[in-house]
Amino acid sequence: MSWLSKVFELNPAGLNWARGVLFLDIALVPMIVFWAIGHEQYLLSALFGLLFTWLNDPGGSYGYRASCIAVFALIGAGLTALGFGIAGEAWGWLVLATFAVTLVAGLAIAFGVRGFVAAMFLNVWFVVALALGFGFHQHARVTSYTWAQVLAWTGGAALWIVMTFVGWLIRGRQDQPPMVAEIPGDTSRRKLTRPLITFTVIRALVMAGTVALAFGLNLSHGYWMTIAAMIALKPSLEQATLVSVQRLVGALIGAVAAALLLLVPASEHGIRLFAVERGLEVVALVMYMHGVAIRVWNYALYAAAMAMGTLILVALPQPSDYAAEGYRVLWTLCGVGIALLVMLLAGLLAKRTTKAPPQPA
Numbered sequence: 001m002s003w004l005s006k007v008f009e010l011n012p013a014g015l016n017w018a019r020g021v022l023f024l025d026i027a028l029v030p031m032i033v034f035w036a037i038g039h040e041q042y043l044l045s046a047l048f049g050l051l052f053t054w055l056n057d058p059g060g061s062y063g064y065r066a067s068c069i070a071v072f073a074l075i076g077a078g079l080t081a082l083g084f085g086i087a088g089e090a091w092g093w094l095v096l097a098t099f100a101v102t103l104v105a106g107l108a109i110a111f112g113v114r115g116f117v118a119a120m121f122l123n124v125w126f127v128v129a130l131a132l133g134f135g136f137h138q139h140a141r142v143t144s145y146t147w148a149q150v151l152a153w154t155g156g157a158a159l160w161i162v163m164t165f166v167g168w169l170i171r172g173r174q175d176q177p178p179m180v181a182e183i184p185g186d187t188s189r190r191k192l193t194r195p196l197i198t199f200t201v202i203r204a205l206v207m208a209g210t211v212a213l214a215f216g217l218n219l220s221h222g223y224w225m226t227i228a229a230m231i232a233l234k235p236s237l238e239q240a241t242l243v244s245v246q247r248l249v250g251a252l253i254g255a256v257a258a259a260l261l262l263l264v265p266a267s268e269h270g271i272r273l274f275a276v277e278r279g280l281e282v283v284a285l286v287m288y289m290h291g292v293a294i295r296v297w298n299y300a301l302y303a304a305a306m307a308m309g310t311l312i313l314v315a316l317p318q319p320s321d322y323a324a325e326g327y328r329v330l331w332t333l334c335g336v337g338i339a340l341l342v343m344l345l346a347g348l349l350a351k352r353t354t355k356a357p358p359q360p361a
Contacts (some may be wrong), residue, residue: 007246010298019179020293026163027285028052030156035278041144042152043281044132044313045080049156051288052076052121057160058114059178062168066161072118073157079126080153084146087133091215094130099208101126106200109236112187120235125153127207127230131223132314134215142317152336182296196236199346203233206342210335220319220327224311228335230256231307234343243299244343248336250303250344255332258311259325266324277316284309 030046053076058068058209079101086093101123108119129149136144168176210229214222232251234244261283287309295302315328 003062006242007249007300008298011296014182014296014298015294016296017293020289020291023051023054023292024289025052026159027288029159030152031285034152037293039148040277040281041136041142041317042148042348044310045129045149045152046156046159046287047288047313048128049073049076049153050127050160051156051292052125053157055183055292056118056121057164059176061175062164065164065176069157069161069164072122073161074098074152076122076125076157077150077154079122080129080150081146083126083129084133084136084144086262086296087130088137091212091290095208095212098127098211099204102207103200103204106203106235107192107197109190109196110192111236112189113184114187115235117183123263124230127226128310129313130211131227133316135314136323139318144244163265180295181314194337199236202342202345203235206233206338210338217288219331221315221324222238222327223314224255224328225331225335226313227314228252228307228332229339230335231303232339234335234346241347246298246300247303248340250300250305251307251339252332252336253300254307255305255311258308258315259328259332261308261312262315262328263325280312280316284312287312338339 027047027050030050031043034040034043034046053073056069056072057065059065082097082101086097105116105119105123109116131146133146133149136142138206164176168174207226207230210226214226215220219225228251231254232248234247261280264280265273287305291302291305291309295306311328318324
């Protein structure tokens with residue numbers, strides 16, 4: 001009970017519903033647009049473009065904010081093109097790309113904590129884009145074009161740039177604080193130590209390994225293992241043990257909840273199936289809103305909300321039944337288990353590289 005109380009301990013000062021509602025208000029725009037034009041398969045790209053660009057807003061003068069957001073959006077557009085472009089290729093290319101992107105993202109700590117956080121956002125999006133694109137290639141019921149996915153991501157990022165400009169004018173062209181103050185703003189360079197590089201390589205190998213298992217063996221809904229491992233695996237060697245456990249618990253809760261919800265459309269057809277799928281898209285958006293609002297309130301619940309929303313949107317184009325949900329939960333457990341083993345290995349690595357303190361005379 002003591003362990004559970006620490007994992008789910010709430011920080012009342014960290015609850016920010018105003019921030020969550022603001023994101024929901026803006027995110028409704030791309031949702032309604034894609035509903036109106038009948039291309040819901042591009043919604044996830046637009047939402048992630050909006051969400052991650054919004055989280056990565058550094059604050060400050062508008063020129064500085066716009067330039068940082070634009071660079072982030074362009075890199076994200078390139079990763080979107082890469083993820084969806086190679087999703088239908090041989091699984092070896094998927095493994096190689098995942099390893100390279102994860103490795104570069106981990107080494108971005110050299111550019112400061114803020115650069116590292118931005119790289120982690122892009123790393124998560126690349127894995128999600130790869131999984132979503134692979135799902136589209138496996139099921140011909142939905143047609144997806146890479147250029148349209150890139151346009152959707154860019155449109156989501158551009159929407160936030162427009163909103164920042166409007167807010168800047170309304171507030172009298174004054175400098176603004178970052179939208180998410182909890183994300184570190186440190187841009188000082190960091191030295192790439194041997195333990196840090198080693199852990200980054202291990203993490204990249206783990207992500208590449210889960211991709212090889214999921215796509216190389218053509219496991220049914222195997223990409224859930226990759227996404228679960230990505231969410232559960234701590235991004236840095238210095239991350240606290242409590243936060244690491246919260247990531248594991250949150251990933252598991254979110255995946256199981258998403259799997260249960262995806263059983264709802266399993267027996268529906270026609271207009272009822274269409275209505276249920278649109279309803280689940282709203283549920284996913286509400287989960288993102290909760291994630292934005294409770295990020296500091298409780299990290300485990302934040303991870304659960306983000307995992308649940310993402311997995312619902314990724315899995316919606318694919319048919320669901322009891323067997324599918326069983327596989328999804330199974331691969332989620334495997335992904336979380338792999339992340340746990342790697343974190344234990346990282347802990348042993350950290351202990352071996354820590355020098356013993358000098359003994360008093």
